[in-house]
Amino acid sequence: MIEVRLYAAQRLSAMILAPLVIVHLILILLAVEGGLTAAEILDRTRGSIGWAAFYGIFVLAAAIHAPIGLRNVIREHTGWRGEGVDKAMIGLGILLFVLGGRAILAVVVG
Amino acid sequence: MAVTGTERPAETMSETGTLSVEVWRGRDDGRFQSFTVPHRANQTVLDIVTWIQRHAEPALAYRFACRVGVCGSCAMTVNGKPRWTCRTHVGKVAVDGHLRIEPLRNLPRLKDLAVDMTPFFEKWQAAEGRFHPTKTRRDPLSTISPSSPKRQAADAGIECINCGVCHAACDVVAWNDDYLGPAALNRAWTLVNDERDGGKRTVLDAVSQGGGCHSCHSHGSCVEHCPVGLNPTRGIAGLKRMTLVGLLSGDAG
Ligand code: SF4
Ligand code: SF4
Ligand code: FES
Numbered sequence: 001m002i003e004v005r006l007y008a009a010q011r012l013s014a015m016i017l018a019p020l021v022i023v024h025l026i027l028i029l030l031a032v033e034g035g036l037t038a039a040e041i042l043d044r045t046r047g048s049i050g051w052a053a054f055y056g057i058f059v060l061a062a063a064i065h066a067p068i069g070l071r072n073v074i075r076e077h078t079g080w081r082g083e084g085v086d087k088a089m090i091g092l093g094i095l096l097f098v099l100g101g102r103a104i105l106a107v108v109v110g
Numbered sequence: 111m112a113v114t115g116t117e118r119p120a121e122t123m124s125e126t127g128t129l130s131v132e133v134w135r136g137r138d139d140g141r142f143q144s145f146t147v148p149h150r151a152n153q154t155v156l157d158i159v160t161w162i163q164r165h166a167e168p169a170l171a172y173r174f175a176c177r178v179g180v181c182g183s184c185a186m187t188v189n190g191k192p193r194w195t196c197r198t199h200v201g202k203v204a205v206d207g208h209l210r211i212e213p214l215r216n217l218p219r220l221k222d223l224a225v226d227m228t229p230f231f232e233k234w235q236a237a238e239g240r241f242h243p244t245k246t247r248r249d250p251l252s253t254i255s256p257s258s259p260k261r262q263a264a265d266a267g268i269e270c271i272n273c274g275v276c277h278a279a280c281d282v283v284a285w286n287d288d289y290l291g292p293a294a295l296n297r298a299w300t301l302v303n304d305e306r307d308g309g310k311r312t313v314l315d316a317v318s319q320g321g322g323c324h325s326c327h328s329h330g331s332c333v334e335h336c337p338v339g340l341n342p343t344r345g346i347a348g349l350k351r352m353t354l355v356g357l358l359s360g361d362a363g
Pocket of ligand 3: 174175176177178179180181182183184185194195196197
């Protein structure tokens with residue numbers, strides 16, 4: 001029952017993403033308003049297990065959520081269905097995970 | 111207006127002007143044909159189509175049977191919206207004395223206003239929308255309490271007349287050929303709530319395929335248009351919930 005699994009993964013990742021996105025946006029606002037420099041930000045993120053975990057979960061949830069949603073959009077609005085689109089979406093998920101993971105490593109380990 | 115005996119209200123008989131009516135002729139590559147039809151009080155859209163067929167264009171193809179909102183065969187697109195024409199009063203839908211009548215959306219056109227309902231009923235079957243008996247005629251009748259929550263959920267969706275209006279109103283049906291559609295899924299929902307039905311798992315498996323209940327966007331166009339006031343969206347949400355519970359409890363998957 002792949003469709004039920006995808007549906008469950010989509011809903012679960014959405015529930016995780018919603019609060020994380022809000023915190024993420026507030027953080028950006030605070031950092032910009034507070035006039036933090038890149039160096040000051042890196043100072044806070046380097047070696048922080050908390051930020052690594054926060055953005056690690058964020059990236060994982062996004063890498064699950066986005067391809068499932070895009071798969072639905074593609075299947076509904078283009079003639080592209082079947083294995084091809086599934087494989088492409090698995091590829092997209094991996095890509096998002098790798099790029100997101102690289103960004104986290106850059107600010108946490110750097 | 112009070113009506114006594116066989117006497118009919120005077121306005122029913124009197125003509126109150128004319129309507130300009132455009133009717134789709136032909137199949138996919140057809141065209142609209144215009145007619146001027148006498149407008150009478152309490153006239154339905156089906157009355158209009160019948161008038162045209164009897165007085166202006168005998169070759170006009172359309173479908174109806176009961177004329178009282180029971181058989182579900184008279185649905186057409188009227189001024190852009192899917193409707194049961196036998197119960198749709200012209201006065202409610204005509205815009206400035208104008209009507210545009212087309213075949214139902216999302217189904218193959220046959221001729222003029224008649225569509226092929228085969229895909230609609232095939233999806234009904236693909237959703238396992240048929241009773242799965244568990245007893246023989248020698249068994250005693252099941253006793254089901256009308257007030258049990260399951261029976262009430264089934265009752266809420268049971269009065270479907272298979273008119274296809276929701277199917278025509280649903281964008282996901284238009285986008286995705288595989289989507290089972292609101293009517294078939296609504297039927298599946300009544301079955302999984304029917305305690306006499308032995309095919310709950312079969313039905314849930316059927317509606318969990320690609321194009322099953324999880325494809326529904328819950329945007330409620332089916333509810334908005336269903337002429338008998340059913341709520342397929344709620345039933346489909348119920349199916350999603352049931353399949354999810356099945357997955358989490360290891361029952362399905
Ligand atoms: S709620 Fe679901 S079934 Fe109803 S019209 Fe929208 S997508 Fe179609
Ligand atoms: S659910 Fe309503 S609109 Fe859809 S086929 Fe049944 S009666 Fe018609
Ligand atoms: S003719 Fe039977 S429902 Fe309209």
